[in-house]
Amino acid sequence: xxxxxxxxxxxxxxxxxxxVVVIVITATIAVDAAFATPSLIGGMTSPIRGGRGTTTTTTxxxxxxxxxxxxxxxxxxxxxxxxxxxGRRGGGGGGMGxxxxxxxxxxxxxxxxxxxGRRPSSYAATSSFPPPPPPPPPxxxxxxxxxxxxxxxxxxxxxxxxxxxxxxxxxxxxxKFVVRRSYAGYGMGGYVVDSPLIEDELILRLPRxxxxxxxxxxxxxxxxxxxxxxxIYDARSSGYGMMLIAGWIxxxxxxxxxxxxxxxxxxxxxxxxxSSSSCTDTTTSSTTTTTTKGKGGEKVVEGGGGGGGMGxxxxxxxxxxxxxxxxPYLRSLPWHRRDGMSGQDHVLYWSDEEVRSLLEGSxxxxxxxxxxxxxxxxxLLLRDILMPIVRNVDDSVGASSGDGSDRDDTGDDDDDDDDDDDDxxxxxxxxxxxxxxxxxxxxxxxxxxxTRSFAxxxxxxxxxxxxxxxxxxxxxxxxxxxxxxxxxxxILESYDDCVLLRARRDVGVGEELFHRYQEENDDVxxxxxxxxxxxxxxxxxxxxxxxxxxxx
Numbered sequence: 001x002x003x004x005x006x007x008x009x010x011x012x013x014x015x016x017x018x019x020v021v022v023i024v025i026t027a028t029i030a031v032d033a034a035f036a037t038p039s040l041i042g043g044m045t046s047p048i049r050g051g052r053g054t055t056t057t058t059t060x061x062x063x064x065x066x067x068x069x070x071x072x073x074x075x076x077x078x079x080x081x082x083x084x085x086x087g088r089r090g091g092g093g094g095g096m097g098x099x100x101x102x103x104x105x106x107x108x109x110x111x112x113x114x115x116x117g118r119r120p121s122s123y124a125a126t127s128s129f130p131p132p133p134p135p136p137p138p139x140x141x142x143x144x145x146x147x148x149x150x151x152x153x154x155x156x157x158x159x160x161x162x163x164x165x166x167x168x169x170x171x172x173x174x175x176k177f178v179v180r181r182s183y184a185g186y187g188m189g190g191y192v193v194d195s196p197l198i199e200d201e202l203i204l205r206l207p208r209x210x211x212x213x214x215x216x217x218x219x220x221x222x223x224x225x226x227x228x229x230x231x232i233y234d235a236r237s238s239g240y241g242m243m244l245i246a247g248w249i250x251x252x253x254x255x256x257x258x259x260x261x262x263x264x265x266x267x268x269x270x271x272x273x274x275s276s277s278s279c280t281d282t283t284t285s286s287t288t289t290t291t292t293k294g295k296g297g298e299k300v301v302e303g304g305g306g307g308g309g310m311g312x313x314x315x316x317x318x319x320x321x322x323x324x325x326x327x328p329y330l331r332s333l334p335w336h337r338r339d340g341m342s343g344q345d346h347v348l349y350w351s352d353e354e355v356r357s358l359l360e361g362s363x364x365x366x367x368x369x370x371x372x373x374x375x376x377x378x379x380l381l382l383r384d385i386l387m388p389i390v391r392n393v394d395d396s397v398g399a400s401s402g403d404g405s406d407r408d409d410t411g412d413d414d415d416d417d418d419d420d421d422d423d424x425x426x427x428x429x430x431x432x433x434x435x436x437x438x439x440x441x442x443x444x445x446x447x448x449x450x451t452r453s454f455a456x457x458x459x460x461x462x463x464x465x466x467x468x469x470x471x472x473x474x475x476x477x478x479x480x481x482x483x484x485x486x487x488x489x490x491i492l493e494s495y496d497d498c499v500l501l502r503a504r505r506d507v508g509v510g511e512e513l514f515h516r517y518q519e520e521n522d523d524v525x526x527x528x529x530x531x532x533x534x535x536x537x538x539x540x541x542x543x544x545x546x547x548x549x550x551x552x
Contacts, residue, residue: 188481197506
């Protein structure tokens with residue numbers, strides 16, 4: 001592809017002509033259009049049709065920025081709410097004061113910001129939504145009507161996710177909804193089974209609290225909410241809404257990995273003398289002792305004073321630690337490149353050599369490098385905030401799982417030199433291992449936030465009675481797996497306390513459910529950014545990197 005990007009149109013056509021398989025020809029043309037240089041495509045700026053969303057150039061950016069000079073990542077967009085109410089996928093946002101409502105801005109709004117869905121005028125901001133339907137009956141033993149219309153059952157993570165949502169208060173998952181591998185693109189999708197959906201029938205009801213993930217989960221977290229506020233939220237760092245969500249889910253991911261690794265080794269680790277259980281003040285001398293209960297019994301954890309300390313920490317037999325109430329959802333997310341479930345790829349997962357060899361000379365190269373630099377800077381900031389918590393968890397897991405044979409609890413010098421210090425090389429090794437875990441978790445979290453988070457416009461009421469409208473990010477379990485179509489059969493509705501997914505029309509058994517994340521006549525995003533931002537090119541099912549390598 002690199003060679004094609006730098007050659008004349010006639011050479012490109014000649015190269016395409018040697019491809020025998022029709023689907024490869026189609027994919028190559030799509031990739032060529034997405035990554036072509038201006039000289040090849042004549043400065044084309046219209047987006048490839050059929051994408052999951054488009055970006056806007058409007059960002060909220062006030063106060064001190066992240067140290068990086070690079071601009072914040074613009075959020076993608078989606079069309080989602082009933083009666084042509086539109087919305088946006090991904091992006092940066094935040095809120096101030098008391099949340100009073102959610103609302104949408106029409107497609108002609110000059111600043112390009114749109115919220116997904118709007119509360120119908122018949123519902124007041126504080127009104128309660130009608131109770132959800134009764135729990136659905138168990139799924140039929142053979143839900144797929146035919147191998148031609150429905151693929152094999154999904155990995156356990158998705159089955160567990162559906163079961164978990166069904167068990168949550170006020171949540172609802174229709175018995176007609178199942179997760180299967182999509183035929184419309186790589187990754188998973190939603191299908192109709194058992195009996196048809198009728199127009200306006202409720203498919204999913206997701207309460208915001210306890211299921212959806214927003215920036216409030218980060219800034220309200222007792223472990224490091226103060227640090228998130230001080231360093232990111234109040235400072236309005238570039239792309240702070242995306243950073244808050246990525247930081248919070250990265251913390252949950254890293255803690256889960258540390259707990260699992262600590263139990264696998266079954267040993268105690270030497271305490272890091274410089275670590276603090278508070279992520280907001282590493283010099284504080286005040287500590288509190290918190291006794292918590294998990295499935296494995298009581299654990300006593302030392303926590304730093306102040307709101308940024310460890311707070312309530314729980315270790316259970318499933319390897320969940322801390323505020324991991326969303327773990328069934330987090331386990332279903334694509335934390336690695338092509339993790340086998342979603343097939344997710346992204347330039348954030350690529351090596352420097354891959355970016356250079358496959359993208360240099362194309363329109364995608366500069367954008368890919370900007371995203372990578374921006375996220376690299378964000379990783380440094382988030383790692384400084386999260387590392388004290390991860391260290392403390394690592395120590396606590398060691399104390400709860402080992403017999404203490406390899407740990408000196410007295411802190412006395414036990415090495416062979418004449419110094420008074422205890423030279424424990426394991427501390428540096430542990431720190432290096434924890435840093436690797438945390439770096440990977442943050443990078444994976446950013447891929448998730450970029451490719452899966454939705455953004456909605458939210459109106460807040462301040463103490464003085466004035467209002468302010470800001471854009472906030474949110475992760476919506478199950479909804480985020482639906483594939484895009486410009487002729488969708490679902491519709492999304494946003495309320496203050498929940499998000500609903502309904503059937504836009506009658507949907508037959510065996511049909512895949514689709515959502516329109518953005519009308520396909522929107523020219524906001526150029527074609528190559530579909531891949532650099534969202535990790536795919538619409539209509540191309542083959543891995544983009546393999547297509548590019550094959551064209552070199």
